Amino acid sequence: RAKLDARGSFAFFEAALDAKAQSRRKIEVELRDAIQHDVLRPYYQPLIDLQSGRITGFEALVRWPHAERGMVSPAEFIPVAEETGLINPLGGLMLRRACLDAATWPDDVRVAVNLSPLQFRGGNLLSMVTDALKHSGLPPRRLELEITETLLLEKSAQVLATLHALRALGVRISMDDFGTGYSSLSYLRSFPFDKIKIDQSFVRDLGANREAQAIIRSIVSLGKGLGVIITAEGVETEAELSCLRAEGCDEGQGFLFSKARPNVEIISLLAAQRGIDADDDEDAALVA
Numbered sequence: 123r124a125k126l127d128a129r130g131s132f133a134f135f136e137a138a139l140d141a142k143a144q145s146r147r148k149i150e151v152e153l154r155d156a157i158q159h160d161v162l163r164p165y166y167q168p169l170i171d172l173q174s175g176r177i178t179g180f181e182a183l184v185r186w187p188h189a190e191r192g193m194v195s196p197a198e199f200i201p202v203a204e205e206t207g208l209i210n211p212l213g214g215l216m217l218r219r220a221c222l223d224a225a226t227w228p229d230d231v232r233v234a235v236n237l238s239p240l241q242f243r244g245g246n247l248l249s250m251v252t253d254a255l256k257h258s259g260l261p262p263r264r265l266e267l268e269i270t271e272t273l274l275l276e277k278s279a280q281v282l283a284t285l286h287a288l289r290a291l292g293v294r295i296s297m298d299d300f301g302t303g304y305s306s307l308s309y310l311r312s313f314p315f316d317k318i319k320i321d322q323s324f325v326r327d328l329g330a331n332r333e334a335q336a337i338i339r340s341i342v343s344l345g346k347g348l349g350v351i352i353t354a355e356g357v358e359t360e361a362e363l364s365c366l367r368a369e370g371c372d373e374g375q376g377f378l379f380s381k382a383r384p385n386v387e388i389i390s391l392l393a394a395q396r397g398i399d400a401d402d403d404e405d406a407a408l409v410a
């Protein structure tokens with residue numbers, strides 16, 4: 123009887139594994155097809171200067187419009203893309219498209235593109251970036267590349283060399299999701315970042331939670347000391363915003379300002395901001 127149970131639960135376990143593998147396999151096949159048919163698109167979420175309320179740039183976030191499932195979340199397919207190597211073509215098309223779109227925006231508006239650690243292994247990341255810049259005509263200073271702490275875990279000389287080469291092009295390097303890694307502070311010593319993005323988990327509860335506020339205050343003062351721009355991710359409420367402002371945080375990003383939107387909407391958003399400028403009201407801002 124015990125044997126029967128053991129076999130029974132093993133079979134159940136196997137079936138569950140099977141279902142998971144099958145769903146991954148399905149995503150892989152469909153994702154490969156979506157890349158081939160150029161279906162993936164960047165959506166853009168504004169980055170806001172918290173003092174002036176003006177848009178300083180946009181983060182490009184990949185979107186997959188799926189025939190049956192609607193818009194599929196990157197949380198679902200980025201891991202599959204990383205497991206299957208599809209992250210390299212996906213990353214390449216995001217870079218090219220984001221640079222092309224940004225080249226049509228005003229000259230003081232930047233674009234930020236997320237990079238997977240795996241893109242640093244392929245060996246052609248540097249040429250992917252230079253090609254995207256050359257092809258679009260976007261000046262390197264208008265491109266930001268977001269990396270996460272996991273990239274620096276291994277302290278690889280090759281990764282650091284690539285980061286320095288990218289920065290030598292004039293591209294900015296941001297540390298994304300700051301504070302969620304194993305030893306966040308030590309990574310700040312390995313590379314001179316241009317920007318630190320405080321993970322949204324620290325922004326949550328700001329205003330109600332004294333600990334969260336103390337952590338934000340320390341990161342902001344760290345940023346001032348290092349001469350690095352500090353951006354808060356996931357700003358959702360007015361209370362969070364006024365607290366971030368009071369602490370002197372440079373930039374914010376979050377649903378309070380806007381979710382990520384397609385490029386057509388970005389162009390009218392920026393036109394509206396220019397319209398406000400033209401009205402000669404210096405303090406006016408589109409958002410906030």
Ligand code: C2E
Pocket residue numbers: 167182183184195196197200213216236237238268298299322355356357358375376377378382
């Ligand atoms: P991330 O780079 O940290 O991007 C921020 C995520 O937070 C985005 O989710 C954005 O929609 C979401 N977000 C923005 N404001 C708020 C807010 O106020 N509240 C909440 N709850 N969430 C907010 P998204 O677009 O689902 O992307 C998730 C992650 O997938 C990204 O996190 C990034 O790590 C990855 N990702 C997205 N696009 C790409 C890409 O093109 N390449 C790579 N390698 N990774 C990507």
Ligand code: MG
Pocket residue numbers: 181236268298
């Ligand atoms: Mg990011």
Ligand code: MG
Pocket residue numbers: 298299319321355
């Ligand atoms: Mg982030």
Ligand code: MG
Pocket residue numbers: 299
């Ligand atoms: Mg994140």
